[in-house]
Every structure is written in C-alpha cells, then in structure tokens.
Amino acid sequence: MYDVRIRVSKRGRIKFVSHLDMFRTMQRAVRRAEIPLWYTEGFNPHPYISYLLALPLGVEGVAEPIDIRLVEPMPMEELLDRLNAVMPEGLRVESAAAPFHKPAEIAFARYDVTLDRADITPEELTEALTCGELTCEKSGKSGHKKIMKTVNVSEHIREYRLEDKGEQLLLTVVLPAGSTFNLNPIQLMEAVSGRLGRRIYPPLTVRTALLCEDLSEFI
Amino acid sequence: MDKRLEKILPLVQKPARYTGGELNSVIKDKNSVAIRYAFCFPDSYEIGMSHLGIKILYSLINAREDAWCERVFAPWTDMEEQMRSNGIPLYALESGDPVKDFDLIGFTLQYELCYTNILNMLDLAGLPVRAADRKGLSPIVMAGGPCACNPEPVAEFFDLFLLGDGEEVMNEILDLYKAHKQRGSDKAAFLKAAAQLPGVYVPSFYDVTYREDGVVDAIIPAEGAPEKITKRVVRDLDSVFYPDSFVVPFIDVVFDRVTHEIFRGCIRGCRFCQACFLSRPIREKSPDTINEQCKVLCKNTGYDEISLCSLSSSDYSGIEELLSKLLDWTPGEKVNIALPSLRVDNFSDELLKKLTGVRKSGLTFAPEAGTQRMRDVINKNVTEEEIMETSRIAFAGGYSAVKLYFMLGLPTETPEDVQGIAYLAKKVVDTFYSMPEKPKGKGVNVSVSASNFVPKPFTPFQWEPQATVEELKEKQDLLLHTCPSKKINISFHDIHTSFLEGVFARGDRRLSRVIETAWKNGCVFDSWNDHFRFDTWMDSFASCGLDPVFYANRRRDYGETLPWDHLDFGVSKGYLEKENEKAKRAETTANCKIKCAGCGASKLNGGHCDV
Known part of the structure; x- marks a missing residue:
C-alpha cells in the first residue's frame, strides 16, 4: 500500500458544496480517473480517502490536504493528470507527494x-x-x-x-x-x-x- | 456568479442546489446557439435530479449544436424568500441567466400535486402564469410527462403539450421553433404549425363546452388542429438516443446512480395502473445495448450503482442474459446492481442467486390487495401461494426485511378485503418463522405500505368513483386495528393528498382557476406534507364555485365525454370499457405474453409489440 497526500484547490461556486458532499465527489472522481485505489475490506468496501480537515461551507481553499491509499505505485505526475482530467469545475489537484506530518x-x-x-x-x-x-x-x-x-x-x-x-x-x-x-x-x-x-x-x-x-x- | 446570489446562498439550506457547476453539466456559448431551452422540474433539486426523463432530454437537446438546454428546479421556500426579497428572478443553473429570456420553457408533469409549483416558478421568473397573457414568440411554455395525458387542469397555463415519448417530437418542435424564430413569425403562427405535428397538443385551439350538470359536452378543435392528438412512440429502443453521461450532483439526491430503462410498456394490464396503459406497446432494449451503455455511464459518472428500471423488471425477456453480462464486469469495478419492480410470480431462484452477488437490501413486492377476489378485480394476477413462495425464496436467500405495497379504496372493496391485507402480512411473518433455514439471529420485519387508490385516465377504472375521504379513513382504521403482529409496520398515505390527486387526475379545464387561486393563497410544494394546506385548497374550490367531490367521487357513464377524450394514447376506450366490466365480475385477463388481449396500443408501432 502506498499513501499519497494530494493537495486540492476548491475555488469558485463549488465552495457551497459541503464537506460531506465533497467526500462523495472525490470518491467518484477517483473512480472516473481509474486510480488503483485501495478499498476498505468488509461488507461494503469503499475507497480509502481521508480529508484531513473539513473546509467550512462557503470558504475556498488553495491546498486542502486529502490522503489516499494506492495498491500499486504510480508516478505523481500521472496521478495528477488523470485526476485533473475528470475533476468537476472548481476542483484541481495542485500537487501529490508522500505525507510528511501526521494528520x-x-x-x-x-x-x-x-x-x-x-x-x-x-x-x-x-x-x-x-x-x-x-x-x-x-x-x-x-x-x-x-x-x-x-x-x-x-x-x-x-x-x-x-x-x-x-x-x-x-x-x-x-x-x-x-x-x-x-x-x-x-x-x-x-x-x-x-x-x-x-x-x-x-x-x-x-x-x-x-x-x-x-x-x-x-x- | 451573481454577487447578490453569493450573499444569499450562505443563508439558505443546501446552497449547492442553486449553484450549478456539477460534473457533466453542459456549458455553451449563448451567442452561438439559436435556441435556449429551460428544462424545468416543478419540485426540489433532489427530486428533479433523480428523474431519468430530464437526463435523457437534457442530453438529447444538448447534442444539437444549435440548442442549449439548461436545468431549473423549484427553489425551496427559504431560497424563494431570499430571491424575492433580493429581486433575483428564477435562473437556469448552467448559465445563471433569467428563465424569462429563454426561447422554450419545458416542464415535466410527473404528479398532479406539483401544479402550484409550476405557477410559482413562472411567477418567480417574472412571467404571467396564463398562456393567454404571454404574447410573444418567446418564451413558449410547454410540458410533457405522464400527467400530460390529461393536462386539462393546467391547460390554461401552457402553450402546448407533448404526448408520449419525447425523444423524437422534441427535435421536431425545436426545428419548427427555430424556423419560426428566424423568419420572425409570431406566437399564433408557430402554435398553428406546431399543432400539425403528431403528438403536439395546443390546448388553446380546443373549445370545451359543458352541460348544465357540469359534465363536458364537447371538445371542438379550431385553427385546423386535429380532432384527436395521438401520443408519440419510439419504435426502436436500441437505436433511440440515450445519454452517455449524466450530470452528477454534488448533494445527495433521491436516486443518485446510473439509471437504465430496460423496456417500455407492461404486459400485465393491472387495471389500476396508469403507467402500464400510457406506455404501451411493449418495446424492449437489447441486453447488449444496455450493458454497453451502462459501462459508458459508469465510466463517465463514477457512480458505483446501476439501477435497471421498468414497470416490471422480471418480465424483461433478457433479464438473465443482461444480469450475466453486467456481472461480468461490475464486481471488479465495485459496482452494485439494483433491480426494482420485481414481480412475485416470476421471481426465480436463478434471478435471486444473481442478485446475491451484489449488496443486499430489503425486498419490495406489491400484492396491491389482500384477498384473491380483490386481486382478481384489479387483475393483479398473483396468488397467495406465489407471494408465500417468493417470501420463502427471499428469506432463504438471506433477506429478513420485506416491504409489501397495497392499495386501499379499490373498486368493490369490502371490509374483508381490507382485513385481508393484515392477514396476508401475518402469513409472511409466519412463513419466516416456519423456515428452518431462515437467516440466523435476525427477526423478520414486514413493512406494509397502504396507499389510497386514485382512479386515473386511460385505465379501466377511469369511470370509477374514488373512495371518499371518510371511507378511506375508516379503511385505514380498520387495517390498523386488524394488524395482528408487532413484526408488521403499517404506513399510510395522506388521505387529503390522495383526494386532491384524484380531483386533478380526472379534472377538466375549469380547475385552472382553482389551481391559480390556491397558489395565490400560498399553496406550493403540495406533495410535501409539511407544506400541504388542505383548507386553503378547499377554500379555493369554494371561491371558484367548483365542487372537488364532483371530480373525485362521482361515477361516470361509459357514454360521458371525458375531459381527455380528444387525446389518444393507443389503448382503445372500448378495451378499457370491457376491462371495467370484467373487473365487476372479478374476471382476470391474461398477460400479453400468454394471449394478446387486443388493447389497441400496437397500432402506434405498426402493429408491433415485443412480447
């Protein structure tokens, strides 16, 4: 398993999308991007995506950290390109790197x-x-x-x-x-x-x- | 984004309903399109975004280079208040432009209780609600959907209605409108030409007269409009347009998944069911087409659930082939399959085994009535043994929650029929406990949902009186008192809501005044219990001098001119009359696969029906 911390900017009208809804939005985006994501094991598997800190409704962000877990390594550049190709308006992955600090x-x-x-x-x-x-x-x-x-x-x-x-x-x-x-x-x-x-x-x-x-x- | 909008959005619930910008929403250059189309859904964003029709037509219109279709939903009351006090008119989600400036405004009529929302949306847009008060060629306000089969109660608000399947006639209307706009013609000329298109109903060209007793006397066409308007039918579902992407909402909506229609029409002919008779003849889509389209839709949306929809999914002739094809790839992609609308009489072990490959939720079946006699009257054609057998299969397959749908107030219903609902539910509970292989460590949960029967146009029961408010109350009480087990939960529908639905379902044009009055007196979102104001509605009927009981609770003669007699949905009136007579004798009619009953709908498809 490979942990990656992506930094996502959230600009414009998407700021009115709540934290809970952002979670679903990101889940679908990684599915569309066909990123080899690690799924939780159990009755109802879902991809491992962790928002480190909720952004309040109506507030924009320039580099919101989101941790994801991959099953196989992937060049960071490719990860960025694949995600950004399928992101909705206002969301962009600005960078991706191995996490340094703990949440x-x-x-x-x-x-x-x-x-x-x-x-x-x-x-x-x-x-x-x-x-x-x-x-x-x-x-x-x-x-x-x-x-x-x-x-x-x-x-x-x-x-x-x-x-x-x-x-x-x-x-x-x-x-x-x-x-x-x-x-x-x-x-x-x-x-x-x-x-x-x-x-x-x-x-x-x-x-x-x-x-x-x-x-x-x-x- | 509009600065005024930015200031009010933090003050309302779920602001993302009003921002647009969702994935796959279509943005075009407004200066490079000839037609701007506002697709209006007269209910909240969450309801509207769950509707398949809007997804199909949205993509179909946007596939044209010369047109841009945008979405509009009814703002919730908190947002409406903010919009009105800040002078923000109703706007479309994609561009944010005022709906008033669009060429065509199309509403979908999914249920009768959305009518006041239509007026409210037109008013929020800054438009007169009555068609006669909108003079120019733009905007033309039109509607389609199931309630357009008797659009008379809202006839005075709309310029035209599209009857039947929208995929083909929509393009024809857009072409015609574009030609008229380019040559600078007026509204009257456009409507006159539109009335000549098959499936297009221009209500202002029909004069309705009434007898002294209030019954419709005659419906007389003018301006060369046809005497009968026949619904449109898509002949081949494999070649007809289907979207390759859906707009993916940010917020949680009611049905948030890939929805795929596997066939249109229904072979069963249950006598209460309007959807069945409105959507005939039967046309199936091939398993290959469905499978390929589902793959593409999952890829373009990121959804992890596919719902296969139709009026009776297990009647689809390719159901097992389709499930096999889907199950080839869906588990690997972690996609679930939902298969609603299953019947109790052909729910097979194999089908269940295929479904157990995916996530288990509750199972829902619709016996509709509690006794065999009552089920024969409505032609439901399922037996108690079949219901028990299906329950056994489901329990053996690991299900422990079953939901059963019933109706109260069906024609000829007796107290024994009402009590039969409770006894049937109890037998399902007993079936569970009699099984040695029942799911371990779980109790059984049987939910009974009892709705109120509403007679609808184009069904064999279109002449029947609806049970009165008092009668329905008695039936609900009786059912509640008969309920013999704590494992059974009974829920009811609101009686007053059903009564009003009954009035508008079979109403005539004079009701336009009542709807307008009720709306002016504050009625909106009538299908939401917390907004429904029954007393205001009754006052509105009284002030318009109309009696709702005349519409809901009166028996019609076969010879009476019905308000929708000039509309033809394929199934013949003679057939409906025959079915009504058979219902009175509790005689059933076999389903279309066993024997064609000659309903008449196949004439719309060159005599062809996929049975």
Missing part, C-alpha cells in the same frame, strides 16, 4: 478574508479584533447532549494582519484548527457582526494554509 499535527489554519469597505471600516474591524471580548456561539457537547457554548473568540486569534486595499479590506488571520479545537472565519465574522450589531458577509474567504503547533507549514 494530528494540524494545529492552526491561515485564512484570507476579503471584506467590502462599504460593510465595515478598518477602524471598526481593528476595534473588534482587539477588544478582548469578542464572543460567538459554537455547538459543542456536554456528555452525549448537544449544547451551544459561548466562546471567547479573542483568546483564540493567534495572529492577524489587516491590509487596506481601497474598496476592500484584506484580513489575514490565523485561527486554531485540527481535531482538538476549531474556530473558523465564519464564526469569527459572526462574532464581529454580533459586536457591530449588523451582519457582515465577506465576499471571499480563502483558507491559504494549514499550520503545525509551531506555525510551520503542515506538509
């Missing part, structure tokens, strides 16, 4: 959030990000029960940078990601919206990188 090493993610200046001024955004008490509601579990928890977002913003682009503002932000604690930019913007008392919808949000605990690139 559990993902600790943070970096996002580029584009905002319309007509919706929010740089001063308002800076105030919200530095106020120290930015909160949002997040679903969580208490035992087996699903509950809503209030999260202090401010404590979790690892880094941010704000760039003035004229009509638009570009917010680059690093938020916790991975299997232990996740905060996504949609929740962040909900928190900002809550503080301002009006709904701010960024026209474009892109996940640009996944990072390890020391903020080095996850590869």
